[in-house]
Amino acid sequence: MRQTPLFSGIIYVVLGIIFTLFAIQNVNTDGEWGFFSILLVILATFDFGSGFRLIRAHFRMKKQKNEP
Template sequence: MRNSPLFMAALYFLLGCVFTRLAITNVTDTIWNFWTLLFAAMATIDFNLALRLILVKFTKKKQ
């Protein structure tokens, strides 16, 4: 059984929010440390995947 793209988009969006929160709480003096940049990059990838899945859902609906 496959999950719907909208459900997967919601999960990726939630993961993006979690990684954004981790990046914000990880900042001590400067944002230029490894873990903060890693969490921010992972959040960016998750938000990108969520938007792509939402677009896939609506383009499939039109066809």
């Protein structure tokens, strides 16, 4: 079974949410922005960007498929 860009995009967005929550928790625990917190935010940013790009690609491919 092949994964669609929509499914992969949703997975990336969920991972971005998880990394963001971990970064928030880490900052609340330590009380400051450390290396690990910044790394988690960078990973979340990449995941959100990739996820939204894949979701947009899914809808573009679906639109092109439905056009005559």
